[in-house]
Amino acid sequence: MTFSKAIAIATFxxxxxxxxxxxxxxxxxxxxxxxxxxxxxxxxxxTTGHASTATLTYRDSDGQVQKVSYIRPAINANQN
Structure with missing residues (x-):
């Protein structure tokens, strides 16, 4: 394998x-x-507020990468 082929494969x-x-x-x-x-x-x-948006990146059982966003409460939001 030539160097240029290796670079092309790595880039792809x-x-x-x-x-x-x-x-x-x-x-x-x-x-x-x-x-x-x-x-x-x-x-x-x-964040210092009450909630923020988080994004979960995962691989499903078919091997496809998926992303889902959700609302996440702040760590200190429910502290007394």
Whole structure:
């Protein structure tokens, strides 16, 4: 394998991985059937308010990467 072929394969592989993660998240609705096989990441911004939006990125049982966004209460929101 030549160096240029190796670079082309690496670029194609990285490009498809990045485009997979660039998809927009589906807003979660109560009762949604989530097929979560492996959690990839949870992106939740730290806030001082009462709630924030978090995004769960996961791989389903078919191997497809999915994203779902949901409302997450702040850690200190329910503290007495």
């Amino acid at each position: 592989t990285l490009g498809t991985s990045v485009s997979t993660f660039a998809q927009t998240a589906t807003p979660y609705q109560y009762g949604m059937d989530l097929d979560i096989d492996h959690v990839i990441s949870v992106d939740a911004k730290a």
